[in-house]
Amino acid sequence: MRTVVVGVGNPILGDDGVGIHVARELKGKVDVDVREAYTGGLNLLDLIIGYDRAVLVDAVYLEGMRAGEVKALSLDDLESAHSSNPHDATLMEAIEVSKRMGGGRIPRYIVLVGIRIEPVNDFSETLSPAVEASIPDAVREVMGLLSP
Numbered sequence: 001m002r003t004v005v006v007g008v009g010n011p012i013l014g015d016d017g018v019g020i021h022v023a024r025e026l027k028g029k030v031d032v033d034v035r036e037a038y039t040g041g042l043n044l045l046d047l048i049i050g051y052d053r054a055v056l057v058d059a060v061y062l063e064g065m066r067a068g069e070v071k072a073l074s075l076d077d078l079e080s081a082h083s084s085n086p087h088d089a090t091l092m093e094a095i096e097v098s099k100r101m102g103g104g105r106i107p108r109y110i111v112l113v114g115i116r117i118e119p120v121n122d123f124s125e126t127l128s129p130a131v132e133a134s135i136p137d138a139v140r141e142v143m144g145l146l147s148p
Contacts, residue, residue: 001052001053002033002050002051002052002053003032003033003051003052003053003054003055003146004032004033004034004035004047004048004051004053004054004055004107005023005026005030005032005033005034005035005054005055005056005057005142005146006019006023006034006035006036006037006044006047006048006054006055006056006057007019007020007021007022007023007024007026007034007035007036007037007057007058008020008037008038008039008040008044008056008057008058009021009037009038009058009059010038011038011125012123012124012125013120013122013123013124014120014122014123014124014125014126014127014128015059015117015118015120015127015128015131016059016117016120017059017125017127018057018058018059018115018117018127018131018134018135018138019037019056019057019058019059019115020036020038021127021132021135022057022113022115022135022138022139022142023035023036023057024036025135025136025139026139026142026143029139029143030142030143030146032146033051035047042094042097044056044094045094045095045106048106048107048110049105049106050105051107052107052108052109053107053108053109053110054107054109054110054111055110055111055112055113055142055145055146056110056111056112056113057112057113057115057138057142058112058113058114058115059114059115059116059117059120059131060073060112060114060115060116060117061116061117061118061119062114062116065116066116066130067116067117067118067128067130067131068115068116068128068130068131068133068134069115069116069134070113070114070115070116070134070137070138070141071113071114071116072111072112072113072114072141072145073111073112073113073114074110074111074112075092075095075110075112077112111145113138113141113142113145115131115134115138117131
């Protein structure tokens with residue numbers, strides 16, 4: 001089964017870059033393709049087409065979770081799957097458009113490993129202590145999802 005793990009985020013927006021940090025930790029530890037994405041929507045779709053399974057790792061802001069909490073979510077769990085560009089489609093919209101147009105093969109299994117952050121307002125290349133401490137938990141979560 002062809003699998004890709006994609007860390008999503010902007011590494012100069014503090015905690016928003018946590019997905020990139022997790023992807024970097026996973027490289028060499030898992031026997032699947034590991035990629036980094038600094039964008040969402042249509043561009044993110046391009047990175048997962050052709051795979052059977054995709055695990056996305058990204059910062060989320062969901063009520064009821066504490067900062068740094070890690071949770072595996074289906075795309076249906078999210079009202080609007082991420083797009084870091086307000087001029088781009090959400091991932092869910094991109095998937096629907098691709099299906100209607102008969103585009104490339106979309107993974108049958110897509111899961112998002114979300115790491116809860118506080119809203120990002122400042123430029124920074126460092127993570128908050130709570131989010132940085134969550135990286136090993138996120139790595140374990142992804143590795144668990146990849147095991148048979």
